[in-house]
Amino acid sequence: MEVLKIATAGSVDDGKSTLIGRLLYDTKSLTDDKLEAIEKTSKQKGYDYLDFSLATDGLVAEREQGITIDVAHIYFSTPNKSYIIADTPGHVEYTRNMVTGASTSQAAIILIDARKGVIEQTNRHFFINNLLRIKDVIVAINKMDLVDYSEERYNEIKADFEKLMSKRDYQDQKITFIPVSALKGDNVVNRSEKMTWYKGQTLLEHFEGLDRKDIYNVGTPRFPVQYVIRPKTEEFHDFRGFAGKVYGGELSVGDEVVVLPSMTKSKIKDIYFYDKKYKTATRRSSVTITLEDEINVSRGDMLVKAGDLPTIDKQFTATVSWMDSQNLTVGSKYVVQHGVNKVLAKVENIHHKINPDYSGIDTSITSLGMNDIAQVTFRLNKPIFYDSFKNHRTNGSFILIDNQSNTTAGVGFIN
Amino acid sequence: MSIVESELETVVDVSGSNELEVLNNNALENEAIYILREVAAQFEKPVLLFSGGKDSITLVRLAQKAFFPAKIPFPLMHIDTGHNFPETIAFRDKLVKELGVELIVRKVQDSIDQGKVVEETGKYSSRNMLQTTTLLDAIEEFKFDACIGGARRDEEKARAKERIFSVRDDFGQWDEKNQRPELFDMLNGQIELGQNVRVFPISNWTELDVWSYIQKEEIEIPSIYFAHKRKIFLRDGFIWSAEDDVVFRSEDEKVEERMVRFRTVGDMSCTSAVLSHADTIEKVVGEIRESKISERGARIDDKRSEAAMEKRKQQGYF
Secondary structure, eight states: OEEEEEEEEOOTTSOHHHHHHHHHHHTTOSOHHHHHHHHHHHHHTTOSSOOGGGGTOOSHHHHHHTSOOSOEEEEEEOSSEEEEEEEOOOOGGGHHHHHHHHHTOSEEEEEEETTTOSOHHHHHHHHHHHHTTOSEEEEEEEOGGGGTTOHHHHHHHHHHHHHHHTTOSOOOOEEEEEEOBTTTTBTSSSOOSSOTTOOSOOHHHHHHTOOHHHHOOOOOOEEEEEEEEOOOOSTTTTOOEEEEEOBSSOEETTOEEEEETTTEEEEEEEEEETTEEESEEOTTOEEEEEESSOOOOOTTOEEEETTOOOEEEEEEEEEEEEOOSSOEETTOEEEEEETTEEEEEEEEEEEEEEOTTSSOEETTOSEEOTTOEEEEEEEEEEEEEEOOTTTOTTTTEEEEEOTTTOOEEEEEEEO | OOGGGSOOSOOOOOTTOSSOBOOOOOHHHHHHHHHHHHHHHHOSSEEEEOOSSHHHHHHHHHHHHHHTTSOOSSOEEEEEOSOOOHHHHHHHHHHHHHHTOOEEEEEHHHHHHTTSSOOOOSTTOOSTTTHHHHHHHHHHHHTOSEEEOOOOGGGOTGGGGOOSEEEEOTTOOOOGGGOOOOOTTOOOOOOOTTOEEEEOTTTTOOHHHHHHHHHHHTOOOOGGGSOEEEEEEEETTEEEESSOTTSOOOTTSOEEEEEEEESOOSOGGGBOEEEOOOOSHHHHHHHHHHOOSOGGGGBGGGGGOTTHHHHHHHTTOO
């Protein structure tokens, strides 16, 4: 079964939770007991409609404040696909959650309130989806019921948004506009009877129709070694298997590979998945690889195809999205976790801050605070083997770990 | 986690080699195996929490796959409420023997006997809450730094926000406002001494995903998951087992015999049954597909209040 993960973004009161609730309701994904709980609570609160947002706002604090404050995952399926929605909050102060949700998604929904149109928040949501190189983006113009389902208003907002699109860095991003009313159910799952002027697909129809080529960029194969399997049993006495996940492309038995950082060459002998051998390890499969030659490979090393080497360097510049309350400053040290490889890093230079609303850059800054996005150069104690994020989403990204608090303090996208 | 970035169906050219099959990619399975390998690599003393339920049985199969041809490189631990379905215990012992892995059992009864917890009384009494103390004591006793569990985000609203690597402090507490962001595939397992991490490799699976996997992999599960004749009684619209002493039943609650099966196998005193004729895995999967009542709807402990699960989790419950 195909799985599609969708990131959602919207401002407070754009009706994001209602939209998700509507998707669940119209795909008959809400079970009787959940529906009953929603009806009960809506009635208690004195609403004259069903408050679908109750289906998604998980934490007590959120219910008290009536807003979503963290990334929640919601699951539903059609006979065609399984869907995971990463419900990310739209507050200014929660850029980090939006980046987090988008990092694991292949598609995104940006919500706009038809009464308010494109606002500063919209710019931010678009910026982040573009920064994270999400290939398929839906701009859902919501609350159409409150603007009399006006085609004119829809076109106005669409034109405003198109102005933003010329500013984006990643142009290979498909953007689709859909006028919806999440509350009334127009163009979410079912076609709207009120907006016959709209001839496009509904939200769900769009996602159902997405093909793999619409959401993935094909790169080159990279195999970071997670774990070395040495059974030391009679049957598998000399077995040395390298366990990991294949990213970006395929690896096959007989492929000539180079082990990084030792630069030792060998050939792929066998590819195991559980107790069976396969000829090819497909993208994103968690396999175990054995090599023709007995060479020393450990966690954090990487197998790549000969003639297809990544950059091997002790220094790089990246766009960093900062997520910690402790500021990032020049000279401070962090652990860089690049895939499964960890090295120590020192902040060499902070070049400039990028305003995530397309209002330009700020060169006067000396440190990064929570939710800041900036260009930063790092120096490492050991070389890593990377691609630019533009060419390889997995091998071009890393996280920064604070060695004192152990928390994940930021994420970076290598230039 | 980026499970979904997998290529989901694959056609591999196997021309000329009869022994090599097509590697049929399951995105959720690949993700779970990746997570289990990260646990083995990043932690010194991991343990797999095994309840005998379908989710932990699925985890065991995934761990076998992750480390083949080596044995699973961590022990299993069962926090025994003493209120298990007898079928579950028999099943557990057989499985452990086949796998050749170590099984640790720690009993809630011992925590009660030592006066660390007090047994609940009354109509809705259960040992579900008491498990937490026994679990935390066991983590301390063995100095476990990672506990792998079969919880899924689709089970309950508060679980939907749980991370794959969820850091707990010395008191086993979950601070939902201070969770580490999880980006792309990267899992940060760095912790301080005394802290531990709860790991949820099947976070992104739904109940149907688990059942479909059990069917496809032909994984053996305890018999109570299939429809069988059982003496039961009704209370609050739920079906309770009348065959087991630990389930409180008052005189006026009438016993009848029906065909039932269980959707979860928690503490018997808080696990209700559903009427069913699904006596094979195919029929169970079919039933789940059609089902209109979510799985935790059959777990009484969540009904106590809207925020029941979140409160239990803050106190260290799994």
